Amino acid sequence: MADGPAPKRRREEAEAAPGPAAPFPLGSVRLRRLLRDSAREKAAFVHGQVVGPSGEETDAVLILEKTPFQEEKIEELLRTHTGLELQMRNDIYSTAMPENPEIKATVVYPATEKHLQKYLRQEVHLIRETWEDYKSITLPFIQSQSFSIQWVYNILEKKAEADRIIHENPDPCNGFVLVPDLKWNQNQVCLLLLLLKGCCLLRGSTEEMSTFVSLIAC
Amino acid sequence: MADGPAPKRRREEAEAAPGPAAPFPLGSVRLRRLLRDSAREKAAFVHGQVVGPSGEETDAVLILEKTPFQEEKIEELLRTHTGLELQMRNDIYSTAMPENPEIKATVVYPATEKHLQKYLRQEVHLIRETWEDYKSITLPFIQSQSFSIQWVYNILEKKAEADRIIHENPDPCNGFVLVPDLKWNQNQVCLLLLLLKGCCLLRGSTEEMSTFVSLIAC
Structure with a gap:
């Protein structure tokens, strides 16, 4: 409601009003179609029809949402x-489905202090940064925070995934490997994230290995 | 992993690698703290510790996520x-908790064709729009798509919520009413959306009534 169009005056609206509200009989609703779903927000927008006597x-529109933790x-x-069914494991990263089918778990184990910091709630600030600031402050920080990419080598060397x-x-130089990203939930093609892992570095090229993520849009 | 810092070469990374991966024993994990949670994405980032023999x-970092529909x-x-427990109702909008505590439902009933269109999956396009385009194409479209705001009058007249x-x-002129938005999930203060509903219009002022949404940040 709040993110809809700007409100207008009542008298201009009267004819568009959809009539008085009635209690919603979920038991007698017929599913017409899925209007939209959001795998990221775990929500589904459903067009239903209620059949009267x-x-x-x-x-009717039903907005179904999973509840937050x-x-x-x-x-x-x-x-x-405690019964985690392991789905995939690569280096310190693994994905698993607990017995409860409502939950998916991604595990980083063992985790370093940098991993903990990465996922910690952060305060967000807006700053004005010069090129000098970037070189002398930001870039050294980014470099000090980077993670091991052993998991990338595991893929290229076929040790995992x-x-x-x-x-x-x-x-030999432009080769690459395409694998689904860990974030993909394994069943929704709309959210199929792909990692493209270049293999120049392993094959002795002087170019940096690069990793891209693509999202297959529906 | 994919949204972390840019990958670096292997030899620079070797010392930062957190050692070989081990199977993750969820049963023996101790919860240390919640690093962050996202009510919007229904995810929780947990710092846990595994106690060895x-x-x-x-x-360890555990990323728990509800599964999508x-x-x-x-x-x-x-x-x-089918057993919906009604939480709130205002005009055609209501929120309810089904018997399943994992799901929250918002219902628009009866719904008009405009409601169905609002929630339908839309293709997104990037366009360049002049002021003339806005006046002659966009604005008339926005006006034709606006919804009834009977629910706002219900609040101001104490008929609902x-x-x-x-x-x-x-x-008499600058008065307002502050109520939680329908999108608020009723238990997480971090996501408390507030609607500010000005009452000038009802009190006979010539000013437009305005609706704002504020998000209480933690």
């Missing part, structure tokens, strides 16, 4: 769902 | 969770 159909219940969640390779180009 | 503690299971979901009013300023 004399057979007339009335449209509650901090005080996370400990209990970890204690009760070999069964997930979608495409491989063996060209 | 000789008592040594190893850090699967289109083919929505019909079954509607059929099996009267028990949710957080603050009311009765000033």
Whole structure:
């Protein structure tokens, strides 16, 4: 409601009003179609129709959303769902489905202090940065914060995720390997993230190895 | 992984690597703290520690995420969770918790064709728009798409959401009513959306009534 168009005056709106509200009978709703879903926000927007006693159909929109985690219940969640079914593992990163099919878990283990800092809630500031600031402050910080990319070498050397390779180009310099990203939820093609991992470095080229992420849009 | 800092060469990274990967024993993890959570994405980033056989503690990051809805299971979901507990209702909008505590539902009923269009998956285009285009094409379209704001009058006239009013300023011209937005999930203060509804129009002023949304940041 709040992000809809700007409100207008009441008298101009009267004819557009969809009539008085009625209680919503979920039990008698017929699913017409999925209007849209958001795998990122775990929400689905559904067009339904409610069939009245004399057979007339009335449209409804149902916005279904998974509920967020509650901090005080996370400990209990970890204690009760100990049966993790490992889906994929590469270096310190793994994805797993707990017994509870409502939850997906990604694990970084063992984690360094830098990993903890990466996921910690951060305060956001707006700053004005000169080229000198970037060179003398920002760039050294970025370099000091970078993570091990052993997981990339594991893919290129087929030590991990070999069964997930979608495409491989063996060209000595421009070759690359295409694999689904860890963030992909394994069943929604709309959110298929692909990692393109160049292999120049391994093959002795002087060029930097590069990693790209592409999103397959529907 | 993919949105981390740019990859560096392997030899510079060797000393930062956190050692060989080990299977993750969720059963023996101790919750240290919640690093961050995202109510919008239904995700929680947790700092845990795994206690080894000789008592040594190893850090881990657990990223817990609710799983997205699967289109083919929505019909079954509607059929099996018919017991909606109504939380709030105003005009055609209502929020409800199904029996399943993992799901929150927002219902628009009865819905017009404009509501269906609002929630339908849209293709996104980038266009260059002149002031003339805005006046002759965009503005008439926005005006034709606007929704009834009966729900705003229901709040101002205390016909709905009267028990949710957080603050009311009765000033004849600058008065306003402050209520939580429908999008608020009722338990996370970090995501408390507030609607500020000016009451000039109702009190006979010539000024337009305005609606603002504020987000209480943590």
